[in-house]
Amino acid sequence: MTDAEELQSRTRELLAAHPPAGTDHLDFLRARFDAGLAWVHYPEGLGGLGVPRALQTVVDAELEAAGAPDNDPRRIGIGLGMAAPTVLRYGTEEQKRRYLRPLWTGEEVWCQLFSEPGAGSDLAALGTRAVREGDDWVVNGQKVWTSSAHIARWAILIARTDPDVPKHAGITYFICDMTDPGVEVRPLRQITGEAEFNEVFLTDVRIPDSRRLGEVGDGWRVAQTTLNNERVAIGGMRLPREGGMIGPVSKTWRERPELRTHDLHQRLLKLWVESEVSRLTAERLRQQLVAGQPGPEGAGMKLAFARLNQEISGLEVELRGEEGLLYDDWTMRRPELVDFTGRDAGYRYLRSKGNSIEGGTSEVLLNIVAERVLGLPAEPRTDKDVAWKDLAR
């Protein structure tokens, strides 16, 4: 077992061999991956050393102190947080060697082709078809709410390979080449004026069977790895007091006494308290994970943050009064990242409306808490034993 000291010395060796100041950004990241210091909990040869995930902080601290470049994790979040754990768990050796290194260095951006216009909360009802032809699968369908599709080289894709069995059983998981001629990416403009997301139209896209992840018909189970990792990523944040959406409105309150009213004061204080309590809950969750006692609290964090973001940004627009009637910019743009702090209150208000929809609606998450945490009976189901092709749509 490699301990913290050995990780520290390995990191120093990396820095000595590739001084950040004189090394090309990408060369450094590749060397870091090859030294097993990319994600230390991954296996040797795949960017890691097979040691506990918690030890990553040792490496990160050492690299940060030396001013080493990072892989801009927010830009490649889908690859790091969703595609990589799935490739690691279900990929063949060849697939792991081909995809993980450029994924981690950011040379190849990934996106996720899961949601469809007809399959939102009921993702397993998806209708994009993949039909076997020789060594290839021919894919036709439409995906939606795909972030990074316009800059992505690869996508994780789930498609229907057998319409004659119940919906969960007929899905297969693929890696899709986004440069294939049958892939068409169109910006999806949203209520903020910009287009973070895309619609992706797949027309006779040929995917070789060697880019299948997991068994034919086992795609739903493979997708659970992807989706569970999405929730882990959401739970892992660590914020200082006033570190979230409450920060900008508190700042405005302090700097602009002329905007204050008694009604707004009471509402602000209540939201301030709730933000602080949510922050403590996230911190408690983090401490539980570090102590090796993961609790079910993570399931609730997204619910809490969605509601708070919406209420706080709504209050902020109101606090601004006359200025709240204005909006900073409706220009159709293509941002790579969601920037909550770089924009005005009106943007925060509109964008946070998506927080209770994306990554699982609040209604679905409440069902999950009720059933998996509290053990209450599941919803009555009429779709379990029905072939996908016979479902109502």
Add this chain to the structure above:
Amino acid sequence: MSTQPDLLYSEEEEALRAAVRDLLTDHCAPADVIVRTESDAPHDLALWKSLADGMGLAGLLVPEAQGGQGATHREVAVVLEELGRAVAPVPYLTSAVVATEALLACEDEELLTRLAAGRTIGALAVGLHTAPGAALRTVRLDNGTLHGELTGIADAAAADVLLVPADDGGLYAVAADAVTITPQVSLDLTRPLATITLDGAEGRRIGTAEPAVRRALRAAAGLLASEQLGVADWALTETVRYLKERKQFNRPVGGFQAIKHRLAQLWLEVVNLRAAARAAADALASGEDTDVTVAVAQAYAASVAVHAAEEALQLHAGIGMTWEHPIHLYLKRAKADSIAYGTAGAHRSALAELVDLQAP
């Protein structure tokens, strides 16, 4: 904040919880608590003796040199969670926390030792509704004796000694048999209030009232959040259990989505309250960031405990409205706790100053 608060429970704290819960399971059955509320002895002094004397819990906050356990607010918080979960009619919060904190501020060794042993029960003669830092009602010091009336004193009927603020700024220890204690008909049946009438009572000045009372009420407010957590946790757990069994329309009632969502929301609130209550207990123990953390916990806790008890009643429906079912004890405790040691609004107002979000 220099360091993050420790928001978990240690193994020792979990062991303490298990011991207290075992005792309460055996000796604090809900049906008995309901019967006791209308008896001549609303406080369960046998249970108090087991907790205080038998387990040594009355002296958790008192240093070992003064006969206590030398533990911290973190352990006290765990005890209060369990007492809240059982709505136990014992003067633990009032004697082992509030009166004890006041005596710690006054450095009154003799009384402190007696309270730590649990054989003497103390009560701070300050109305239960009083927030930390609020103006104090006092009695008149006249020719060396105390005169006046104080109302809303929690657990006074069980107390052997009262700590009374007087108009000279002093805090006086007064024997319970030197005053008239008149029970008030109280909303919370398991933490009854009383009026104290002093008519020339002898008292011993033990210190300055203002800082002692402020310290006591701040600790009370912070630790009350753990009691409220216990109340809320009982209400949620018991309601979930009941609704898995209760069937209407040929289904468990807990399977209806309208109800599942309400219980899931409640669970979220309880999870949040646990973090806030742990933070307050830890801040009281460490002395770091205490005013803000206590105010945050108390600005949040009341709504959760009340909401949990109200939901428990509504979701139990008819049976929840009966005197026979214990939910009403929890609802009354939760509602009284929402006023005790300052309302959520009072603590939000305190926060407005503490974190510089000033009123218009």
